[in-house]
Amino acid sequence: MPSLTRRISPWFLLILGITLLGGVLAAAAVPTRSGVLATSGIFVLVLGGWVVSLCLHEYGHAVTAYRGGDTSVAAKGYLTLDVRRYADPGLSLVLPLIILLIGGLPLPGGAVWINQWALRSRARRSAVSLAGPAANLALGIVLIITVAAFPGMPRPVAAGLSALAYFQIIAFVLNMLPVPGLDGWGALEPYLSAPARRLGERVRPWAPFVLLALLLFVPGVSALFFAATQLLFGAAGGDQELFRLGYSAMFFWRNL
Numbered sequence: 002m003p004s005l006t007r008r009i010s011p012w013f014l015l016i017l018g019i020t021l022l023g024g025v026l027a028a029a030a031v032p033t034r035s036g037v038l039a040t041s042g043i044f045v046l047v048l049g050g051w052v053v054s055l056c057l058h059e060y061g062h063a064v065t066a067y068r069g070g071d072t073s074v075a076a077k078g079y080l081t082l083d084v085r086r087y088a089d090p091g092l093s094l095v096l097p098l099i100i101l102l103i104g105g106l107p108l109p110g111g112a113v114w115i116n117q118w119a120l121r122s123r124a125r126r127s128a129v130s131l132a133g134p135a136a137n138l139a140l141g142i143v144l145i146i147t148v149a150a151f152p153g154m155p156r157p158v159a160a161g162l163s164a165l166a167y168f169q170i171i172a173f174v175l176n177m178l179p180v181p182g183l184d185g186w187g188a189l190e191p192y193l194s195a196p197a198r199r200l201g202e203r204v205r206p207w208a209p210f211v212l213l214a215l216l217l218f219v220p221g222v223s224a225l226f227f228a229a230t231q232l233l234f235g236a237a238g239g240d241q242e243l244f245r246l247g248y249s250a251m252f253f254w255r256n257l
Contacts, residue, residue: 010083013056020049027157039157043250046161048098051107051168052084054140055097058172059087061136062113062129069125071116079113087113104217105227105252106175107168123191130187134176141169145239156246163240164247170234174226180212181205 027042063079078086097108120126144166148159177185181201190198215222235241249255 008081010078010081010086012084013053013082016049016052016056016084020046020053023047023049023161024158027161028155030157031155040250040253043157043161043164043247044253046158047165047168047247047251048101050161050165051101054107054137054165054169054172056082056084056087057136057140058133059113061132062115065125065132066113066115066120066129069120069122069129071119073116073119074113077114100213100217101168102252105171105248106213106216107172108175108213126191127188130184130190134173134184137169137172137176141166141173141234142237144169145234145237148240148243149238156243157250159240160243160247160250162247163243164251166239167230167234167244167248170237170239171230174230174233178212180208182209183212
């Protein structure tokens with residue numbers, strides 16, 4: 002694989018830098034006791050961190066596909082963590098950002114185009130689908146452990162990291178649902194019958210939008226989903242109080 006195709010993208014480093022800047026702003030709010038600065042820092046930290054996680058999610062798909070036999074992902078730039086490489090910018094980044102800010106749902110944004118025929122087995126195809134959600138889960142657990150391991154961390158920073166960790170748990174659960182178009186379906190698809198796969202292909206374009214509508218506009222479904230993800234977040238060791246503080250700062254306009 003040429004070195005250029007595996008070099009970390011400057012765009013990814015820029016997004017990472019913006020995320021770190023949010024953390025600095027949140028930490029700086031403690032000595033100044035500035036609520037505005039704390040809210041701004043948490044907002045930047047969580048939003049930037051979510052875009053970073055989107056890149057890691059798609060990188061998980063791509064690197065697993067590469068190791069499974071699809072070397073074309075390298076030439077496509079998928080191994081550079083460049084957010085611009087992951088499909089259409091509007092549908093892959095802008096729309097998910099809007100949904101995140103409106104409904105608090107971190108949708109799977111980007112998409113890597115995998116040559117399924119190049120993968121060596123059905124197990125490899127399933128592994129490619131599972132690798133993206135696994136990246137979200139791993140990042141969420143790392144963030145939870147980081148907050149727990151450093152109790153002296155500035156409270157706004159810990160709150161922002163806890164909110165970001167919770168979004169990773171949501172992304173994991175959402176992606177693992179066996180709905181055509183999501184990774185949970187992709188993991189099952191290689192083992193399904195031909196008629197089931199054809200049905201999945203037919204409903205794939207609109208099935209995720211039906212799920213999104215249910216989660217955003219049907220109170221009972223939405224409440225159940227968020228309650229389940231909060232339980233999972235707590236079971237993983239997440240701090241509920243810090244998460245709620247970070248979540249409130251992330252959606253500060255709801256409290257105006």
